[in-house]
Amino acid sequence: MFSKRFAVQLQSCVRQFCTTKCLTANAQAFEYPSVSSKLVKELQGIVGQSNVSTAEAVREQHGHDESYHKSSPPELVVFAENVEHVSHVAKLCNNNNIPLIPFGTGTGLEGGINAIKGGVCLDLNKMNNILAVNQEDFDCTVEAGVSRQTLNSYLRDTGLVFPIDPGADASLCGMCATSASGTNAVRYGTMRENVLNLEVVLPDGRVFDTAGKGRRTKKTSAGYNLTNLFVGSEGTLGIITKATLRLYGIPECTASAVCSFPSVKNAVDTTVNILQCGIQMARIEFLDEVAIDAFNKYSKYDMKVAPSLFMEFTGNEGTLAKQVDLVSEIVNMNEGSDFKWAEEAEEKNRLWKARHDIVYACMALQPGSKPYSTDVCVPISRLPDVIVRSKELIDAAGIIGFTLGHVGDGNFHNLFLINDDMPDQKAKAIKLSKQIAKIAQELDGTCTGEHGIGLGKKELLLREIGEEGLEIMKQVKSTFDPNNIMNPGKVFV
The missing domain is CATH 3.40.462.10 (FAD-linked oxidases, C-terminal domain)
Known part of the structure; x- marks a missing residue:
């Protein structure tokens, strides 16, 4: 006879296997329910009536980025003003199996924000506070809606600068989500080397800090590198609501x-x-x-x-x-x-x-x-x-x-x-x-250095990391997002 503990472990393994297989099917063929009028009212109760829009022009604006991909508007757009809004919206969508797509400035180039499965677009631009600048420690903490140029304008009199420059005035948390870089990468690296900590809202509404609450050290060996797991995740694992970033002195x-x-x-x-x-x-x-x-x-x-x-x-x-x-x-x-x-x-x-x-x-x-x-x-x-x-x-x-x-x-x-x-x-x-x-x-290179996979490079990702690598990524996805509501249809074949 199997012990009770072994039986529980076996059930857990089977459940994990089934979840991963279902995730693959969901991305391909699963039909998500439409957003009901009841859900709209519940969302209005969370963020306020003025922060929920079903207007065609607003939906269209949030249904595409700067890429060649045709617009795929969400069913409605929700504007979050704080992390509590994000948490409650995520939990509500997760409980109702409604797709949830985070939105920054819409300057991406791989269709990463297109709502190809419908659902709710969560606009984070009203979360636009610069929370802290630590001049002596060369770091700062910003909310999701703060853009690159806004931060550098704020830093103008400090002698510091945030140098990662993708060209567009992108939101900094959006840059984290795509692992952006740009013209200064040869000197300063990409977002992956310049993020110290992230506040993330998971699909079930939990809020956590990837390096621990308030941590902003230049290095750490404490456990798994959860920060870099979310840098480049393209909105498929959770919603980045806050980022702690490295700053640099302005050259003489x-x-x-x-x-x-x-x-x-x-x-x-x-x-x-x-x-x-x-x-x-x-x-x-x-x-x-x-x-x-x-x-x-x-x-x-x-x-x-x-x-x-x-x-x-x-x-x-x-x-x-x-x-x-x-x-x-x-x-x-x-x-x-x-x-x-x-x-x-x-x-x-x-x-x-x-x-x-x-x-x-x-x-x-x-x-x-x-x-x-x-x-x-x-x-x-x-x-x-x-x-x-x-x-x-x-x-x-x-x-x-x-x-x-x-x-x-x-x-x-x-x-x-x-x-x-x-x-x-x-x-x-x-x-x-x-x-x-x-x-x-x-030639030992990659199909994307800074734009991400999004909609257009899913087959190339499979070719690059192989079936085994892709399956491991899907297992990570299923752990954080078992209902596959976070930006579905992106990254994976």
Whole structure:
């Protein structure tokens, strides 16, 4: 006879197995119930009538991000003002098996907020308090609705900055959810390296802090790394309502430069050479000749239309001068030219704003289009190979493609413009995107460096981590979200 304890353990294992299998089925075929009028009234009782909207315009606004994916509006939008609102809304949705999709600023590029299963969109923008700035400890704590630019504006007189810069003025907790990075990643890393603690609301309404209540140490060995489990989880495990983040001192001196090259390979080789020499760079950004043409037209520049690098150096006056001299030598060694400096704050800001606007500059060449972007990342030594091969595929396909990215950390993007009125163009872009991602994976890289999986890269994730890895992810998902209400249909095949 089995002991009672063994029988209980066996039941638990069977239940866990069944839950995981059901999760796979739920994401594919499970039909969620519609939001009832009774549930709407209960939600209004939690957050107030003015914080619940079924208006078509509001639902439409919350049904898409900046990606090419068609809008999938939620059935209603709920605006939370505090963590208690979030907790009660999550618990109510969980008890009624209603999908729940967290919403930040809607600036993502993988359809991560599209309500493809209907349900409730939970807008967190009213939770916009900066709760603490600890200057001596170089950290701060913010609520979910605080954006990157808002925080840095608040920090302006402290001598500190939060440097992770994806381009868009995204919400900081949304950046945590997608493990965002951007132009400064070569110096400061991604969100994954810069989050110290998170307050998370689980689907059943429980609220917990991933590193412990109030903890904000730069390192810890206390148990599992729950913080990084939620960084990059794309709203599929819980709702991030608060983040404690690293801050950095503003450098004494900053200088920016741009230069052009005769070929893509020359430009990328320069990047690799700079990093191999151990030069401390803040940013190294690459734009190919197609992107530079759009850049000039949109931002009123007159750069040479050729593969180009945008670079930023930081430090004190002595170290800055040495860095500049060494980089100049490397640029010349790789046949670079038109080396131009921007040292005045106004010109530097104009230059980097234009770089941040490059997606809109490209879209302006084909009004009414949406961006379709690859997001591959490879080891630095593989960069020349993957970028050159990507350009060859684009040329062979006969489609306009812009190549740009944060090559200093091995991450770059091929940007295609697609329009629903041109289905052939969209089909080519999707095919090219998958081909380029597979090349990166073959070169020990990843299909996404910073945008996430969302709707568009689920099959590529399976190819990248394998069936066993994906099954383990599903087990983690089923532990936190057994009813599969959190952003269903995302990440998993």
